[in-house]
Amino acid sequence: MNVVTPIGEFASRRDTTVDGEHPRNVIADIAARPRGQARIITVANEKGGVGKSTVAFHLAVALADTGHKVLAIDLDRRQQTLTRTLTARGGTAKRLGVRLPLPRHLLLQQQSGAQLCQEIARAGWDCDFVVIDAAGHDSPIARRAIALADLLVSPVNSSFADLDLLGRFHPVSNKLLGPGCFAATVTELRQARADAGLPVLDWLVLQNRKRRETSKNQDRVDTALRRMAPRLDFRLGAGLFERVAYRELFLLGLTHIDLRRIPELARTKAVATGEVMTLLDDLEIEGEADGLLGGGVLETVGTWNRARVPA
Numbered sequence: 001m002n003v004v005t006p007i008g009e010f011a012s013r014r015d016t017t018v019d020g021e022h023p024r025n026v027i028a029d030i031a032a033r034p035r036g037q038a039r040i041i042t043v044a045n046e047k048g049g050v051g052k053s054t055v056a057f058h059l060a061v062a063l064a065d066t067g068h069k070v071l072a073i074d075l076d077r078r079q080q081t082l083t084r085t086l087t088a089r090g091g092t093a094k095r096l097g098v099r100l101p102l103p104r105h106l107l108l109q110q111q112s113g114a115q116l117c118q119e120i121a122r123a124g125w126d127c128d129f130v131v132i133d134a135a136g137h138d139s140p141i142a143r144r145a146i147a148l149a150d151l152l153v154s155p156v157n158s159s160f161a162d163l164d165l166l167g168r169f170h171p172v173s174n175k176l177l178g179p180g181c182f183a184a185t186v187t188e189l190r191q192a193r194a195d196a197g198l199p200v201l202d203w204l205v206l207q208n209r210k211r212r213e214t215s216k217n218q219d220r221v222d223t224a225l226r227r228m229a230p231r232l233d234f235r236l237g238a239g240l241f242e243r244v245a246y247r248e249l250f251l252l253g254l255t256h257i258d259l260r261r262i263p264e265l266a267r268t269k270a271v272a273t274g275e276v277m278t279l280l281d282d283l284e285i286e287g288e289a290d291g292l293l294g295g296g297v298l299e300t301v302g303t304w305n306r307a308r309v310p311a
Ligand SMILES: Nc1ncnc2c1ncn2[C@@H]1O[C@H](COP(=O)(O)OP(=O)(O)OP(=O)(O)O)[C@@H](O)[C@H]1O
Pocket: 047, 048, 049, 050, 051, 052, 053, 054, 055, 076, 079, 081, 134, 135, 136, 137, 208, 209, 210, 240, 241, 242, 243, 244, 246, 247, 250
């Protein structure tokens, strides 16, 4: 994936320096620190309430479910949504007496880039993946999490109010005029990474809370995202539909893919399960599809995760 054009053209129009932290300085600091083996997936979007914590939770659980060692990091010290749902997951497993793969997780108390790097090195030293859930606003720590990532996942709702943070469109001609504020930040960080010789940051954008019925708005959103993808250099994932079950299961710390292990809640909807699994397909991690679709998931749960499943 090439980030030089047209990203450079868009990026040159803005200065996204925040709190004195220029993207070049953020990247220079990251480049100077030792990197662990874990692949880092940051779920971020400056827009609030678009489903970041929901997606981060499902990704962390789905990766743990396929036998990976996963560290989930909650950057949102105020809401602590990811922390709460992963804590609830442990409690639910205990109450129901089932073995559920549990990602290791921590809440970042001190919102500093140095602390984030240290926690990844300390708690994630033996992990295959670190999944970071950012809060829904711009901040130095969110930027640090994006800069550190191998893959940035950004959920968006099917609304032009959300899309505006990715790209600015002409209201009449629908021409893409330039990146929105979040895309500009991502673009600068990617450019700074490229300038420092770091690997290109892969960016996956997912529509969340999609509606099943077709509508003029949905068509316009689909078209706008397809137009933006090559210009801003992101991939479009399959995304998630609006489902009450996402909200209900979230409270219990469960995902659809857990339901096959819990006869008491045996109302697994194959379609929704497939939707969660598609999330992993969209990550484009080599060899994942076999593990996901081959069944016998309990057998594929690694010893690290088994050891953490409550009895
Ligand atoms: N696909 C979905 N179907 C139904 N409800 C959903 C879906 N995705 C998210 N939600 C609900 O939308 C609300 C916001 O989701 P979530 O907390 O994941 O967003 P967020 O981007 O992390 O928010 P914040 O920016 O405040 O951190 C929650 O009530 C969540 O349960």
